[in-house]
Amino acid sequence: MIDLEVLEGNLKNNKLDNCYIFAGLDEMLIKESVENIINTVIDETFKDLNVIKLDGVSTTFEDIMNACETLPFMSDKKVVIIYRANFLREKTDSLGAKLYSQCTEYIKNTPSHCILVLYYLLNDKRENLMKNKKIMSLDKSCTLIKADKLRGEKLYRKVNSIFERKGKRIGKVELKFFCDSVENNFDIIEREIEKIISYTQGRDITRGDISLMLPNKEEDDVFDLVDYISQKRPEKAVDLINELLNKGENMMLILSLIESQFLMLYKIKVGISEGKTKEDFVRELRRPAFVCEKLIGQSKKFSYKQLQQCMKLCIETEKRLKSTGFHKKTEMELMLIDTVRV
Template sequence: MLDIGTFNENIKKNKISNCYVFCGNDEQLIKEGIESIINKAIDKSFLELNYLKFDGNSLESFDAVVNACETVPFMSDKKVVLVYRASFIEDDGGESNKFSGDKAFNAVLEYVDNVPAHCILILYDVFKGKRDKPGKRLYKLDKKATVVKADKIRGQQLEGKIKGFFEVRNKKIGKVELRAFSSLMEDNNLSIIENEVEKLCCYVEDREITKDDIKTLFLKANDDDIFDLVNPISQKRVKDALEVLNELIYKGEKIPYILNMIERQFNLLFKVKLNIENKKSKQEIMKALNIKSEYACDMLMGQSKKFTLKQLKRAIELCLIAERKMKSSSVDEKTEMELLIINTIAG
């Protein structure tokens, strides 16, 4: 049984089987896999003639699928026949459908071993629950077809795949930098991640990759800017904080937006600080506050340690006061922001 990463690598190398069975929790990942097969196997000019789809829930027998597979492709070496919602491939699936049960599954099992060379037969079904695992039927199919488990890879497995992308490009990346890079790859699409690896390698050229390189290229600009503004505030450096504020205004950021982002940052830091004082782990903090990136969480945890809870609560109150003033009177917005920074540092 292949993971989605190995499947993608095989497709890139033109290692294409003539029968695939996809299973897993991530339907989007399954659809992307099917799309990659179609793009490799069929000329787009004749796609409608050589790509046939069947709804597994509507099948009364497997005969229609077999007939589609046996018919030779039009002006092409290959055709693709897809059966989606193929719940009959799961141990407890499709029992309410006309085409279901052991007899139906055995008909499929017998045919997948005899799919003609001109056809690529694809079946897929999405697991009903996150904890569902492949059953006996899928393992039986795995002996006769290429079964692909389409779940997003995470943790050390994801880091291993990403490290491989760097190694192919003869580029070394340290463990800390690899973890930081991996944590920022929220999409988890290996093709997109490989493009980001290429981007980073081109950016650093012949020198070593640093965390600053990763931060510069991949941390969202707005989050990065606000972090850079709050950082000198946390270190009580009024001049540096005002310089960052002026840079943001010069770049075209609107003052109400900057204020909103600062308030959001202080709120987030307050929650992170509260969790740290309650002895919560980094993983627990990420889950509780819906922080997707370990790298971003590390930065927030580090920054929160420079404030007390009382200081963060005071900073949030000052933001709300400044917001009310800007909305209710004709004050100079830039002056209000400067006073906010000064008062936050003084508090």
């Protein structure tokens, strides 16, 4: 298994393999690396004729095999990309298991004229790729690439290049503050940069601008926590709440944010039933469009009754936490387990 930096070095030295599998959290970083592979082997003039993209959710083995077996046009190589290849996940349905089994055999004998690229996104930052036996079993058949988040100077340089590409300069201190404050996901980073540039037209970016425009990181953690509840994964929810508490986060604040999240999801469900759109929620909630889109998706995972019960559990837990006779950390864990059972 290699990382993105090693892949970049291999491509510069024209060291290519017949099959690559990417896995990571940041789809934009993965797409950039896939584009680098394409640019290394295919002339710009013939890209449209020699690059085939297949949706991993709906594709069949026959689609994949036909795409790979067809000879390239006016080129030595062609590239077949299977994006969102969720059949590579550790747990899939029967169709996904069958497609994985078929692809496993085919990957070992990928035609020499074809570079097959597959990628899927990890569920969350706590998912351990090394524990995915399906992925690791392919390590000898193809090149596995762990698309890790950029850190430190690499992150600063990459983010600064986006500001420059958009025609805006940002000071070194402000750049570091922005990188330390924003979620480490380049799809989100790009959107937040656009917001800040629009807000600061004609003047320099300040730390105050960044603080004002960026969403609260605690809210992101609470979104993940509620998502675990919707997925019926109490162990993940408990791990996250303990991680937050161990970092010194205020317990009552976290509980308040969880309750507010359930209330917001309830209001969104009511709004959807009344015919409201994403744009309506952007205005009402004063959140970016992509955040509202995520909230709408999350609201659909709960029924009205479930959300009412979850809010009730939050209120009851708050009462107990204000009493000195209860172990507060245990109360939070029990509340999360109860919300999953609702």
